[in-house]
Amino acid sequence: MNVSLKRESLEAMRTFDLATTPLRDLNSALHTIAPGTNDTNFEVVNPRGSHSVAVGIDQPVTVEVRGSVGYYCAGMNDGGTVTVHGSAGPGVAENMMSGTVVIEGDASQYAGATGRGGLLVIKGNAASRCGISMKGIDIVVRGNIGHMSAFMGQSGHLVVLGNAGDALGDSLYEAKLFVRGEVKSLGADCIQKEMKPKHLRLLAELLDKAGVTDVKPEEFKRYGSARTLYNFNIDNADAY
Amino acid sequence: MSYHNPYTPPRKSATFDDYTLAEIRRAAATGIYDIRGAGTKRKVPHFDDLLFLGASISRYPLEGYREKCDTSVVLGARHAKKPIVLKTPITIAGMSFGALSGNAKEALGRGATIAGTSTTTGDGGMTDEERGHSQTLVYQYLPSRYGMNPKDLRRADAIEIVVGQGAKPGGGGMLLGQKISDRVANMRNLPKGIDQRSACRHPDWTGPDDLEIKILELREITDWEKPIYVKVGGARPYYDTALAVKAGADVVVLDGMQGGTAATQDVFIENVGMPTLACIRPAVQALQDLGMHRKVQLIISGGIRSGADVAKALALGADAVAIGTAALVAIGDNDPHWEEEYQKLGTTAGAYDDWHEGKDPAGITTQDPELAKRLDPVAAGRRLANYLKVMTLEAQTIARACGKNHLHNLEPEDLVALTIEASAMAQVPLAGTSWIPGKGGF
Numbered sequence: 227m228n229v230s231l232k233r234e235s236l237e238a239m240r241t242f243d244l245a246t247t248p249l250r251d252l253n254s255a256l257h258t259i260a261p262g263t264n265d266t267n268f269e270v271v272n273p274r275g276s277h278s279v280a281v282g283i284d285q286p287v288t289v290e291v292r293g294s295v296g297y298y299c300a301g302m303n304d305g306g307t308v309t310v311h312g313s314a315g316p317g318v319a320e321n322m323m324s325g326t327v328v329i330e331g332d333a334s335q336y337a338g339a340t341g342r343g344g345l346l347v348i349k350g351n352a353a354s355r356c357g358i359s360m361k362g363i364d365i366v367v368r369g370n371i372g373h374m375s376a377f378m379g380q381s382g383h384l385v386v387l388g389n390a391g392d393a394l395g396d397s398l399y400e401a402k403l404f405v406r407g408e409v410k411s412l413g414a415d416c417i418q419k420e421m422k423p424k425h426l427r428l429l430a431e432l433l434d435k436a437g438v439t440d441v442k443p444e445e446f447k448r449y450g451s452a453r454t455l456y457n458f459n460i461d462n463a464d465a466y
Numbered sequence: 467m468s469y470h471n472p473y474t475p476p477r478k479s480a481t482f483d484d485y486t487l488a489e490i491r492r493a494a495a496t497g498i499y500d501i502r503g504a505g506t507k508r509k510v511p512h513f514d515d516l517l518f519l520g521a522s523i524s525r526y527p528l529e530g531y532r533e534k535c536d537t538s539v540v541l542g543a544r545h546a547k548k549p550i551v552l553k554t555p556i557t558i559a560g561m562s563f564g565a566l567s568g569n570a571k572e573a574l575g576r577g578a579t580i581a582g583t584s585t586t587t588g589d590g591g592m593t594d595e596e597r598g599h600s601q602t603l604v605y606q607y608l609p610s611r612y613g614m615n616p617k618d619l620r621r622a623d624a625i626e627i628v629v630g631q632g633a634k635p636g637g638g639g640m641l642l643g644q645k646i647s648d649r650v651a652n653m654r655n656l657p658k659g660i661d662q663r664s665a666c667r668h669p670d671w672t673g674p675d676d677l678e679i680k681i682l683e684l685r686e687i688t689d690w691e692k693p694i695y696v697k698v699g700g701a702r703p704y705y706d707t708a709l710a711v712k713a714g715a716d717v718v719v720l721d722g723m724q725g726g727t728a729a730t731q732d733v734f735i736e737n738v739g740m741p742t743l744a745c746i747r748p749a750v751q752a753l754q755d756l757g758m759h760r761k762v763q764l765i766i767s768g769g770i771r772s773g774a775d776v777a778k779a780l781a782l783g784a785d786a787v788a789i790g791t792a793a794l795v796a797i798g799d800n801d802p803h804w805e806e807e808y809q810k811l812g813t814t815a816g817a818y819d820d821w822h823e824g825k826d827p828a829g830i831t832t833q834d835p836e837l838a839k840r841l842d843p844v845a846a847g848r849r850l851a852n853y854l855k856v857m858t859l860e861a862q863t864i865a866r867a868c869g870k871n872h873l874h875n876l877e878p879e880d881l882v883a884l885t886i887e888a889s890a891m892a893q894v895p896l897a898g899t900s901w902i903p904g905k906g907g908f
Binding site: 254257277284297301302336355358397456457 | 498611615616617654655657659663665669670671676680683686687
């Protein structure tokens, strides 16, 4: 195992070089944090597209990933703060429970899938199915998002500073969507809704949490469920 | 002499039989397809079409009450640090809290635990009662991810990635609004009373290459402790098994079309997927071709009812079986005790399958607290344990008669088929011949 300790400010940071250290060592270390320890800062170098980097975090640790990652980075994160100084492959922060995940670059498909809590910030673009089946997570994307995003989104918020692709919010439940740019098309049962003062306040909070200061809530449109497909009705069959 | 036509009785069409006619009228009246629970009701080639040969001059039997016939099974030793060890190879299949009442889930856990086997969660997540009453609990990882969280993943004993199920390979699920109580709604992060669709495919992976990466993620999150099962419906058993093994599964669960569901379209249940009997040999062949038979375990489900069915599934190469419908019957589903109430619902004991409506007189497929109270989880658990023990004894009886000191020593050579169809599917000879259709012989 090639783990070096170095001082950054006053806190120790454990560095895992994935070019020479197995992924297992990294995730194992993240899962065996002693209660009350200060040893909670991690750095990952040479991730080189590795899958499952920093998955299953269940403590308030901080992980800085220097480079791009493969599938499921920060999957099921519960309380950690993970920053990827690069781009992320499919399923970043999938099923996040709590905590914060920041992607400095782009994210591939299924970003934040089924997430239940916490904040996912993607500073570049996100591909298709961003926020699919989201269940409480907040997702803020500075760039554009691909098609079928927020598909079957149950709850939580998806904020997009750029444009959204086809079929946004298809079969949406109670997730709330805010898009600043153009929406190529809306999915089944997803409609534009009035932006009320409470929504502007909510959006301002989300932007503030994500550290976005260069746009205003008033520049966004709000989308949500028309709730016409909540109980099956044969006369709605053409909508599916 | 005048000629009179002799009387001929009215003749009904075999194609348009009474049930078909009634179904056409029902569709015309309601404008919606029929939704129901359970598995296929049509007759398909099944274990009934196979017989054991027993011992003879060329092989000797074991003494029924004296000589040991082991029934234990280890599941998941391929990669998991903590494989599952069961006393009997008969497990309880995944059924959700939501589809079933809390008492029913508790009864399944109690019964399985007494019998020394595992039970399985379902869509909707794990309840504390279920975890508490189940010594060995398999946690289903489903497309909907309702109720999914890493804490439950870690407190499970194994993880079952559900790709499909036998009643509806390629289909998702639907829990209708009338069964969505406050607790069910809360566990699934959805408003009360709306229809909850369970997705038909996973939200964050597609295909076998992705599945391999998903399995890696689940192993990393659970520190490589838990066996990882992959469950598929009976569609393409050879390739599905091979791909699951390639993706890194410890255990493959293969569910034929007799396997039940909480609710889906009748047209789906009756017309999609293959009979259990047709699924086993291709799956075993895939394991053998990969050199993984007995290293990756195969669990067969869909229409297992007796120790004979268990023995036949194992003789064809399975390592274990799972029961769902039979377990529900053991705890009280469709019991004639409630006949009067079944009649009020327009059905009869033995035919009740409107499990999605939540009105189950037996208190099993319901979230109505008054109905659910009818099921005593302790007594029902005891009935399930009894049933599991009887099935195990029955399977042992057959295995001993075939001279086998472990259920896993049963083999296809112990079997013959009663029909050409069963012979072709099970790849054992038609009784009295050495002929297996497609395999030569005479």
